[in-house]
Amino acid sequence: xxxxxxxxxxxxxxxSVTLAxxxxxxxxxxxxxxxxxxxxxxxxxxxxxxxxxxxVSAVLFDYRAFDTLGEATVIFAxxxxxxxxFYQAPLHPSSIGxxxxxxxxxxxxxxxxxxxxxxxxxxxxxxxxGGFQGGVILATLTILISIVYGLETERRLLDPTFxxxxxxxxxxxxxxxxxxxxxxxxxxxxxLSAGFPRGEAGSLLSAGSLAPLNAAIGLKVGxxxxxxxxxxxxxxxx
Amino acid sequence: MNWVIAxxxxxVIGVLLxxxxxxxxxxxxxxxxxxxxxxxxxxxxxxxxxFVIYQAPDAAMAExxxxxxLVTALFLVTISKTGAxxxxx
Amino acid sequence: xxxxxxxxxxLILFGMGLYCILTERNLIKIAVGLNIMEAGLLLFLxxxxxxxxxxxxxxxxxxxxxxxxxxxxxxxxxxxxAASTTALLLSFIIQIHRHYGTVDIDEIRSKMK
Numbered sequence: 001x002x003x004x005x006x007x008x009x010x011x012x013x014x015x016s017v018t019l020a021x022x023x024x025x026x027x028x029x030x031x032x033x034x035x036x037x038x039x040x041x042x043x044x045x046x047x048x049x050x051x052x053x054x055x056v057s058a059v060l061f062d063y064r065a066f067d068t069l070g071e072a073t074v075i076f077a078x079x080x081x082x083x084x085x086f087y088q089a090p091l092h093p094s095s096i097g098x099x100x101x102x103x104x105x106x107x108x109x110x111x112x113x114x115x116x117x118x119x120x121x122x123x124x125x126x127x128x129x130g131g132f133q134g135g136v137i138l139a140t141l142t143i144l145i146s147i148v149y150g151l152e153t154e155r156r157l158l159d160p161t162f163x164x165x166x167x168x169x170x171x172x173x174x175x176x177x178x179x180x181x182x183x184x185x186x187x188x189x190x191x192l193s194a195g196f197p198r199g200e201a202g203s204l205l206s207a208g209s210l211a212p213l214n215a216a217i218g219l220k221v222g223x224x225x226x227x228x229x230x231x232x233x234x235x236x237x238x
Numbered sequence: 239m240n241w242v243i244a245x246x247x248x249x250v251i252g253v254l255l256x257x258x259x260x261x262x263x264x265x266x267x268x269x270x271x272x273x274x275x276x277x278x279x280x281x282x283x284x285x286x287x288x289f290v291i292y293q294a295p296d297a298a299m300a301e302x303x304x305x306x307x308l309v310t311a312l313f314l315v316t317i318s319k320t321g322a323x324x325x326x327x
Numbered sequence: 328x329x330x331x332x333x334x335x336x337x338l339i340l341f342g343m344g345l346y347c348i349l350t351e352r353n354l355i356k357i358a359v360g361l362n363i364m365e366a367g368l369l370l371f372l373x374x375x376x377x378x379x380x381x382x383x384x385x386x387x388x389x390x391x392x393x394x395x396x397x398x399x400x401x402x403x404x405x406x407x408x409a410a411s412t413t414a415l416l417l418s419f420i421i422q423i424h425r426h427y428g429t430v431d432i433d434e435i436r437s438k439m440k
Contacts, residue, residue: 008349012342019341023334026375039395046396047386055384055396056296056403064400071404078411082418120299128295128385132407136303143311202387221407225308228414232315232421244379255336258370262340262363266347271355278359285366289402292377293384293394297402301369304410309362316355316417320424 050191051198051207052125060130061213065189068213069178072171072220079167079224086231097150106148113141121218125210126202134214135221142226151233160230163223170220177209177216251291257284275313282306333374340367354420354430358413365409372398372405 042055042063050058060068097103117137124130146154181190189209192198196208205211261284265277282305289298340363347360376395382388384396420430427435 005350008346011349012346015345016338016342019338020330020334023330023338036395039397042396043384043393053386054296055386055393056399059396059400060403067404071408074408075411078415081415085418085422128299128383130296130403132403133296133299133303136300136308136407136410140303140307140311143308225410225414228411228418229308229311229315232312232319232414232418247379252332255332259336259339262343262366265359265363266343266356271353271359274356274359278362281363281366285370288370289373292373293381294373294376294399294402295383295385297369297373297399297406300403300406304406305366309410309413312414312417313355313358316358316420319421320355320430 047201050210051201052210053202054125054127054130056128057125057130057210057214058207061125061210061217062191065178065191065213068217069174069189072174072217075221075224076167076171079227082228083231086234097153098148102148106144110141110144113137113144117141117218117222121214122204122211124214124218125207126204131214131217132221135218136225138218138222139225139229143229146230146233151230154230158226160227163227163230167220167223167227170216170223173216174213174220177212180209247291251288254284254288254291258288271317272314275310275317278313279306279310282309331374333370337367337371337374340364340370352431352433354423354432355417358416358420361416362409362413365405369402369405372402 042059046052046055046058050062052058052062117134119134120129120137121131121134124134142154142158145157178189180196181187184190186193191208191210197205198208199206201207258281261277261281265274265281268274268277282301285305286298286302289295289301344360344362344364344367347363348357351357351360376398378394381392381394382390384393384399423435424430427438429435429438
């Protein structure tokens with residue numbers, strides 16, 4: 001056992017030295033941002049191309065939107081896997097929740113958590129944030145409800161079937177927006193060139209299809225992760 | 239005054255990087271899985287702070303919410319379902 | 328070598344995570360090690376996009392020098408994918424525990440025979 005650990009440590013030291021050599025060969029950041037066509041294109045032409053102020057959202061939902069579609073598919077596969085693994089587990093409503101103090105506290109902060117999640121989703125093209133972060137905040141709210149009020153209450157508030165429907169319809173919404181580009185004679189997932197309104201930079205209704213795509217991803221991630229937590233927690237402890 | 243700000247920046251980044259390594263080491267060294275998962279949660283928060291200093295607010299927000307909220311909750315569910323804390327210390 | 332300090336931390340985190348994965352026998356600790364390895368990768372991506380004096384990649388603030396937004400988008404993708412794969416991994420751990428009654432890989436291996 002001791003020998004095994006020493007062998008692993010030697011292996012990792014060799015790997016780290018190799019990686020350090022590779023990192024030293026990388027061009028420095030100043031060199032890269034001054035010469036990289038891609039980075040200059042995004043920073044200088046991002047507003048012109050997408051109408052979004054948040055360049056990370058511009059990259060995620062316009063330049064690399066197809067990649068985001070693939071990412072949504074990975075999340076869908078993970079949710080499907082977890083739900084399938086726990087499909088036959090019966091609901092075990094063991095917990096009646098925490099004390100009244102915790103319940104009243106959640107009553108007061110819950111709406112604000114929801115508001116923060118929706119804000120982060122809907123303003124993703126203007127300020128830091130977007131569908132992924134906001135969706136996870138919304139999923140965290142359902143985790144809080146199931147801890148504080150018990151799983152039974154959470155199930156009554158948000159039925160698992162409802163969550164499944166929400167996730168699938170959000171994925172459908174994404175695809176409908178994506179095919180909108182093809183219908184107008186442009187490419188799959190085209191944004192401004194497909195006739196989505198540019199709007200005034202910095203206002204809520206701007207940047208064409210970025211805001212609806214953000215909303216679709218937010219609903220999808222939120223419903224999917226909430227479904228993962230619900231499926232994992234419903235099995236009775238052994 | 240610019241060099242004072244630069245020095246302060248370097249100091250904050252250095253302290254956070256040291257915290258990062260310490261919390262990662264704690265997450266690995268703890269024999270008790272529960273302690274290990276809580277150390278991982280601290281690790282995520284420190285990483286999110288570093289992302290803010292490195293001017294990546296989007297990534298910082300995602301790391302804070304996912305690392306400290308969702309993944310920790312899932313780990314705690316797993317520990318409670320398996321009942322395996324793996325010794326103390 | 329004149330590597331930035333953060334790159335050394337990336338190497339340390341990567342090595343620590345890999346060591347944890349290769350030597351631990353508890354499946355949950357292996358998941359923790361995987362998360363630390365992924366975090367090292369994320370730190371590398373974010374540090375790569377930054378040079379001192381840069382500001383966040385948000386337009387409309389009059390900032391001229393900004394960090395590279397493309398690695399930030401990659402980081403965001405990586406974080407969310409890591410969370411969903413971790414969820415799947417933990418679900419498998421729960422199912423393995425249900426089947427074998429333990430999360431120690433040596434015991435699981437002896438029970439498989």
